[in-house]
Amino acid sequence: MTRFLLLPIFLVIAGTVGAQNFNYTVNLKSVTFSGDEMVELRQDDNTGFIDSEIHWADDGTTNPAAFPSGATLETTATLQFVCVIPPVNLYIRGFGPEGIDFPAQIATAVGDVFTYPTTPADQPFEDNKVRYFEDFTINWEFSLDATTFYPAGTSISTVYLTLQPPKAEGGFSGYKYYLTVFDIACKASNGATTDDAMIDLIWAEFTDHSVLRADGVPMGYYKELFSPNVTLGSLIKYADGECYTWAQLFLATLKINGFSQPNNYMNITADYSSTGCGSISRFLVKDWTFGTPSFDCTDMPYVNVYAVDYYDADSAYFYDYAEVEDQIGVMGQTALNPASSFSNHQIAIVNDKYYDASYGVLYETFDEIKYGAISGWSRTETSDEVGIGIDVNGDGDLDASPDFTILRATSDLEAADFDPSIETW
């Protein structure tokens, strides 16, 4: 089977022609893209930059390239031309997609390898238009006399075109030109010609809860219940992250397309409303079921007792005693039932709308967040069996030790509000 697959590939990249009583064998060896506006892409594991010296090679190497729309791609290529008596001159040209061609040039030889000099395409990419060329195919040809051309091979690489020049990598935010950010930004909004269209198309990619890394791995929101990943780089590297990372990823895809606004990164917390049980500092994201309350404290009548190994949990919360229980509710990215007991949450703001990329949910107003997202409010504190009046360990009495951490909760959404704080990312 393998031999049958390889045959047509060989025919594409190599050709033999008889001319002037000689037999020539030509092989396309490599293709490199360049251009003043070409963006240097980073490896998704943040180990460095993707090789920008080779974008296609006959050993199977392919590397993607990225440009802003309206840029002019330049390319150089090498051909191996084997014959008994090598020609003095060899002309090479290339035909790319959508009429983006590379005019014939005299190639210089070193040994039997001829180099097509760095040459700009005969036209720039369309301006103000996002494009994703999964297979940017150039059909290369050669000629001995600049008149009659013969196939020399085909190069295929991925090319990303952003709507506007990407915003500069910067600062401490961790915003970098990761391959995956370009992949999502350009693939999802392919064809967009306006900011609004670009934003809408990219957002649509987040709403199906399946956002893929460039290598096809689905990235998750709390695949690990206590994910350590809070930066864009760690989300992409480990394909899992907290809400911070998802807000950053969404904003990064817009920045890659040259779109950024100040005050676009919102952290929400409970507003520390006072109750008879202490201030409310946490919230429970849908869905949580509220069972029979113990009414240890009237304003927050439900109590859970954290297990000692609470933070070792991988996929479900550990409680030694629970009156409030986590249920499958709002789906997160690649996660049917992600973490849902928080002190804070991070949401992107774009054009005064609230994009919760972790869940793929868009809120038109700030107030919608509370009613759309949460089941109740909560707080944690240290107590013991005597403190809450519950025989947690079931030994028939109330022990004054050991202390444990408890969660107090209420399903009364009017008991508190979200408190926003906004930064620029």
Added chain:
Amino acid sequence: MKKLSLSLLFFFSLLTAFTQGKFDRKIIIADSNFYAVEIINQIGVLWIGNIAQPMDSAVRYIIPAGTKRRAVNYQPFAWDINNNSIFAINFTENAQNDRATSLKQIPLNNLEKYTSINNPAVYLNKAAIENGSIQNYPFIDTYKNNIYMDDLFFDLVTKGDSIYQFIAINNNLVVWLWDGRNWSKSTTFPMKVRSFFSVYAMDNDVYIIESNGVRSVYRNQPIVMASKYFDMYNSVMINNRDNNSIQFVNANAFVNTKLPLTQIIAQNKIN
């Protein structure tokens, strides 16, 4: 009241591509030992070593607290050493963080030795949950009264049993004092801050030094002192409690920690 002149050159706010180098904000010297904090994956790592020995020989401890790297403005870790404890404000990004417990007081002998932070989640969760016995009401109040936080800067300093938190946001400075029982809040002092500042205690006073080098003493209000202007942004403050001095060292000097701190200071001090 003499108006506090804390306005900073605009370009400081654009220097986000720079960092302070290996250590955040300052190094404390006491009893011929130094205390420095390196931030790794948001988590603080406290170096404790002898000032005459290579810095690399320091023992390192993980602090269950740290600071994030913001997009717009650099906010170095706010920390101090007093009474064999480290005091710090946890400013990490973690969904379990609670502002009420963000002020940490941790005995040094409770710190775990650093080998590597191969599971940051453990320490980020510790930073969110543990050691927050003094409610950080100043943070709650600040966030409750402000929405836009790009220009939030803060630092803390301990003096005796008191904790001072200096919080600047949106052209206002508020000083909070914890007297061991309660927080008290100063009046609001108008000021412009577009980059971080540091505070330190010396000779029974508390001082503020802005990122352009302007110093003020805080005596119920900030009073500007004669100042040498320099770029604190790219330097590390040396708070030497053995000789009661404040110096600044080029932050890049700490790229090479094979040298003793005394030698690094001698070769790289700014003023």
